[in-house]
Amino acid sequence: MGAFDAYQKAAVAAQEAGDYEAAIPNYLLALQRAPDHFGLLFNVSMCFYNLQKWSESSTFHRKYLAFRPDDYEALYRLSVCELKLGNPTEALTILLHVAAHDYRKPYVLNNISLLVGELCPDLIDSAAGSVIDLDDVSARLGLWSFQSSKTHHDLREFFKERPVATPNVRARAAADMFHIEYYDSLCWTKTFWRGIPLLKCPLDLWIYQELIHSIKPDLIIETGTFNGGSALYLANMQDYNDVGRVISVDISDRPRRPVHPRITYLNGSSLDDGVVACIEEAASGCERVMVILDSNHTADHVFDEMNVYSKLVTVGSYMIVEDTNLGGNPVWPEHGPGPKDAVEEFIKTAPNYVIDENCHKFMMSFNYRGYLKKIAR
Numbered sequence: 001m002g003a004f005d006a007y008q009k010a011a012v013a014a015q016e017a018g019d020y021e022a023a024i025p026n027y028l029l030a031l032q033r034a035p036d037h038f039g040l041l042f043n044v045s046m047c048f049y050n051l052q053k054w055s056e057s058s059t060f061h062r063k064y065l066a067f068r069p070d071d072y073e074a075l076y077r078l079s080v081c082e083l084k085l086g087n088p089t090e091a092l093t094i095l096l097h098v099a100a101h102d103y104r105k106p107y108v109l110n111n112i113s114l115l116v117g118e119l120c121p122d123l124i125d126s127a128a129g130s131v132i133d134l135d136d137v138s139a140r141l142g143l144w145s146f147q148s149s150k151t152h153h154d155l156r157e158f159f160k161e162r163p164v165a166t167p168n169v170r171a172r173a174a175a176d177m178f179h180i181e182y183y184d185s186l187c188w189t190k191t192f193w194r195g196i197p198l199l200k201c202p203l204d205l206w207i208y209q210e211l212i213h214s215i216k217p218d219l220i221i222e223t224g225t226f227n228g229g230s231a232l233y234l235a236n237m238q239d240y241n242d243v244g245r246v247i248s249v250d251i252s253d254r255p256r257r258p259v260h261p262r263i264t265y266l267n268g269s270s271l272d273d274g275v276v277a278c279i280e281e282a283a284s285g286c287e288r289v290m291v292i293l294d295s296n297h298t299a300d301h302v303f304d305e306m307n308v309y310s311k312l313v314t315v316g317s318y319m320i321v322e323d324t325n326l327g328g329n330p331v332w333p334e335h336g337p338g339p340k341d342a343v344e345e346f347i348k349t350a351p352n353y354v355i356d357e358n359c360h361k362f363m364m365s366f367n368y369r370g371y372l373k374k375i376a377r
C-alpha cells in the first residue's frame, strides 16, 4: 500500500470511530498527495465541524464546495461555521442561496428568520404579518451582487407571501440561538438528578414537575431509560404526590440504574409485542396514565410508539414526545426525520389530542410541540 492509501485508510478508520482529532492529520497528509480529492476535503471539513473548529471547517468546506458547489447540505454547514465565527451577514447570504434550492427545509428558513431578526429587527417588526421584504433586507445589508441574481428574484417572490418570522421574532430568535448554543455545548449530557445523569433540559423538567403535580398520575410509562436518571426524577416527583409508579423500558440493559420502590425497569424494545402487552396490563385499571416517549428518535419509530402508547394515556393526561428539537428544530439539522415529524403526522389524525402551547412558556424546550394533551377518548 502506498503512503496515500495508508494515510487515507487511517483517517477514515479514525473518523468512523469518532476520533476526529486523530483523523485530521492523516487526512491532511493524504491531501498533500492529492490536493484536489474532494472526498477527502469533504471528510476533513466534517471532522473539523464535529470538533466545532469553525474556522478550519469553513476553510475546508470552501475548498470542497469549489468542486461541488451544489452540495446544499455543505453550504448549510458553511453558513453555520460563518455564524459561529461571528459573520452573520455572510451566513445569511449563504443561507439565502441554500433557500433558493430548497426553501422548505425548516432549519434553513428558521435560521434566515433568526438572522434577519438579528441583523435588521426593525424590518421584521414593521413588516405587515412579519413577512420578510428581501429587497429591504439585502439593501440594508449591502448584498448587492446577491440582489441582482436569479436566486434573489426567486426568493423575493417566495418571501413576499411567506411569514417566516413570528411577531415576537426577537424573543424567538434569542431562545433559538440560546437553544443551539446550549445544545452544541453538550451540557445536557452532563446534567444530573441526584447524581444520576439524565438527558433533559431543566426547563422541561420543570414542566414535568408541574404536570405531575397537577395530574398526579398513578402510572408513568417511559420509553428510553438510559441510565435511569429520568425515571428516578419521575419517581421522586411522584413521592411528593404520595402516589404512582413508573415503568421504564429500554432496549439495552445498563447496570447500576437507581433502585426506587416506584420504578420497574423493563428490558426490550418499546415496540416489542411482549413489552407492550406487559405495559398494557400494568396500565389497565389505572386512572391517570402519562406517557413519555424518549427511546429511538427516528420519525418512524416515534410514530409507531405514538400509535401504540397514545391509547394508554387517560383523558386529561399527556403523551410527551421528547427531542422534537432534532432535525433543525432548531438543533442537529443533519439528524433526518425525527420526533417532530412524527408528532406532525400523528396530530393530523388524532382529534382527541391537542398540542399544549402552555408547555412552551419558558420559550426554550427540547420538546417543542411535543406536549400532547389527551382531550377525549
Ligand SMILES: C[S@@+](CC[C@H](N)C(=O)[O-])C[C@H]1O[C@@H](n2cnc3c(N)ncnc32)[C@H](O)[C@@H]1O
Pocket (backbone or CB within 6 Å): 197, 198, 199, 200, 223, 224, 225, 226, 227, 228, 229, 230, 249, 250, 251, 252, 268, 269, 270, 271, 294, 295, 296
Ligand atoms: C435519549 S436516551 C433516553 C434518555 C432518558 N430518558 C433520560 O432522560 O435520561 C434513549 C434510550 O433509548 C433506548 N432505546 C433505543 N431504541 C429503543 C427501543 N426500540 N426501545 C426501547 N428503548 C430504546 C437507548 O438504549 C437509550 O438508552
